Amino acid sequence: MLKIYGVPISVHARKVIVVSRLKALPYELVPVAPVIPGSLPPNWRELSPTGLIPVMQDGDFTLADSSAICVYLERMHPQPSVYPSAPRDHASALWLEQYAGGTLFRQIVHPLFHETVVNPNILQQPTNPHRVDEVVTRAMPEVFGYLDSVCGGAHLAGPVLSVADIAVASNLVTLQYLGFMLDRSRFAKLAGLLDRTIRHPAFIEALRAEQPAVQQMGLRGDFLKPVLA
Ligand SMILES: N[C@@H](CCC(=O)N[C@@H](CS)C(=O)NCC(=O)O)C(=O)O
Numbered sequence: 001m002l003k004i005y006g007v008p009i010s011v012h013a014r015k016v017i018v019v020s021r022l023k024a025l026p027y028e029l030v031p032v033a034p035v036i037p038g039s040l041p042p043n044w045r046e047l048s049p050t051g052l053i054p055v056m057q058d059g060d061f062t063l064a065d066s067s068a069i070c071v072y073l074e075r076m077h078p079q080p081s082v083y084p085s086a087p088r089d090h091a092s093a094l095w096l097e098q099y100a101g102g103t104l105f106r107q108i109v110h111p112l113f114h115e116t117v118v119n120p121n122i123l124q125q126p127t128n129p130h131r132v133d134e135v136v137t138r139a140m141p142e143v144f145g146y147l148d149s150v151c152g153g154a155h156l157a158g159p160v161l162s163v164a165d166i167a168v169a170s171n172l173v174t175l176q177y178l179g180f181m182l183d184r185s186r187f188a189k190l191a192g193l194l195d196r197t198i199r200h201p202a203f204i205e206a207l208r209a210e211q212p213a214v215q216q217m218g219l220r221g222d223f224l225k226p227v228l229a
Pocket of ligand 1: 066
């Protein structure tokens with residue numbers, strides 16, 4: 001059975017979890033939260049050279065990057081596919097997955113998670129309101145505006161759900177857990193994409209399974225009530 005090291009509320013771990021569920025691959029989730037040093041297994045640096053989650057083990061094969069893991073799962077279990085086959089759709093899916101993990105995560109979700117959860121609850125340091133304000137007023141409009149502009153059809157890249165939709169939605173879910181709700185009137189197409197993506201049965205299962213962790217961490221899971229009802 002696949003082993004996935006990480007925590008389900010992690011943007012990148014969730015991407016891998018949703019892809020595994022979509023492909024009906026059983027997995028064992030081994031809880032590791034890099035921001036909580038006590039949660040790291042003794043061989044953590046061997047498993048994850050970057051120290052980041054997720055890490056996947058398939059027998060004696062280990063991978064420590066969510067994009068590489070999703071490609072591996074796709075090659076090992078091609079159906080249902082999460083990578084479009086048409087060249088432009090395929091390239092767009094890779095680009096938007098990268099944009100989600102790079103720009104959307106690094107400029108928005110990561111700093112807000114650190115300011116509002118890690119600093120006050122784990123490091124016992126105050127939240128920096130200026131940094132939060134900077135993210136909300138500068139980065140968010142630009143990044144959400146771009147993503148909204150590329151939401152042309154039902155999915156971000158090609159005719160069916162792809163890794164790009166999953167990557168973007170995973171970021172938006174964690175962001176909303178932090179209480180930063182997507183402005184649904186300003187970014188209506190992006191909101192529609194989020195709604196469609198998280199209503200995929202594999203995404204719903206993943207979200208349902210992570211709710212105990214959401215509650216335990218005191219995060220805001222109320223926006224998912226209609227989806228999980
Ligand atoms: N490129 C990596 C990024 C992984 C990543 O940034 N993971 C975050 C959680 S979503 C993490 O481990 N953060 C811990 C930290 O920043 O110390 C991937 O896609 O797997």
